[in-house]
Amino acid sequence: MATTNIPSITVVASSRAVISGRLTSATVVISRTTGKITAVFDSIIPAAEFPEGTPYTDYSPYVLLPGLVDAHVHLNEPGRTEWEGFYTGTQAAAFGGVTTVIDMPLNAIPPTTTVANFKEKLAAAQGKCWVDVGFYGGIIPGNAGDLKSLVQEGVRGFKGFLIDSGVDEFPAVGQEDIQKAMAELADEPTTLMFHAEMVPPITASVGDDVQASEPPAAPTGPLEAYSTFLASRPSAFETCAIESILSMAHLAPNLQLHIVHLSAMEGIPLLREARAKGIKITAETCFHYLSLAAEEIRDGDTRHKCCPPIRSKLNQDGLWQELEKHSSDGVIQTVVSDHSPCTPNLKLLPAHVPGSCSTNGAVVEDTGNFFSAWGGISSVGMGLPILWTELSRRKGLTPSADDENTKKALQDIVRLCCANTAAQVGLQTRKGDLRVGFDADICVFDDSAEWVVEPSTMLFRNKCSPYQGRTLRGMVRETWLRGERVFSRDAGFDTKEPTGKLLLEKRV
């Protein structure tokens, strides 16, 4: 009788893989017991070289990428599970090759602002995650005393708002709150992050009385016109907030600061100058700021409402220029989704816009009003094809080619969406690269396939996204989490139960 030798390794290979930042051919050996990568070779080693029965797949010409790390996602559970949840949000992530998401502290009820609240969130997440999930904490007025213990419990950074957040239980912070948070976190291994929009003080003399939570500038046109909304949140809101943060940076010189979802290109020179002076500050931008533009947003199409707003094409070019020109030491180190969904009724979509709930006979008043609609864009798991489509257009990339432009584009995406996002949340020794000792989180990417975004390809809870109906280039064929395939485009999800873990170990 033949003995069954259960193979102890799995092997994947491709003529195209991004390994430690470089496009190369590669063979990746994975331990089946630990789910970690145990060897990486820079050529395709034939199956015959491995013990008989070893699971082996050569994915050529698909590209092997590290699973993406989306460092900015709102999963909204517990408390607003009708908006999103761990199960659906992480399935949508896996669909798009995202193997780690970091959950934002707001929109769930309660928000992640105390250890007790954090424990409620962890209990809610248990057993529901299809990819690995880490967590941010929040800074709100009065919770400075909770921050160190949240670090101890494993939150990977903190976010605060300098303007109304959209939800009552997560109020904006003022200068004093920020100073207290900086004092608490000054020497902690964490990152202090800001939603950097702020209503500029009107005159210096009233400056001290101006509260950060004032409403945005009053609308001066039709409320359904995108231009009215855009004018109500000008770039000056972002630059004013950035200046305010920079003015306090000296209070915690060792603390890493970070601007979430930078939209305005005018913020870039301010941050560059600060970094040149040695201030530890970085920024992220989002897939939507790099792919959508104000000129193309139709009036009433509130799927596009987010804060800060999607700006002009010229502004979009400015963000791309920063990513292109300053690749290793740029101001914008990461690109994330800021997936912030809600139920369709809160988006107030007019009946003609896809995703509208008024098509189901529900009566929704005030449709198309950009000021009353929820601000947030749904796109977790869509980032890789969104960037690939945009880069293909901008660089004239030829599908499946390995010319210098294609090579650079793939490497840039891995840097911005895998390696740097992992580092931002202290996971750089474990995630964001296909390297020995790292988790075998893998995205198998077909860079030439084109597909249309439809409800069936949006696995997040509410099928409402500005990308619906768009043709995207680049398709994730398979997603692997810690050495096991969890999703394939052909066969769907491989296991019945989610296998994602909660990432609570202290950051490095």
Ligand SMILES: NC(=O)N[C@H]1NC(=O)NC1=O
């Ligand atoms: N509350 C919340 O999720 N806000 C997010 N939505 C958005 O468009 N920008 C944000 O910060």
Ligand SMILES: [Zn+2]
């Ligand atoms: Zn924000």
Ligand SMILES: [Zn+2]
């Ligand atoms: Zn957000």
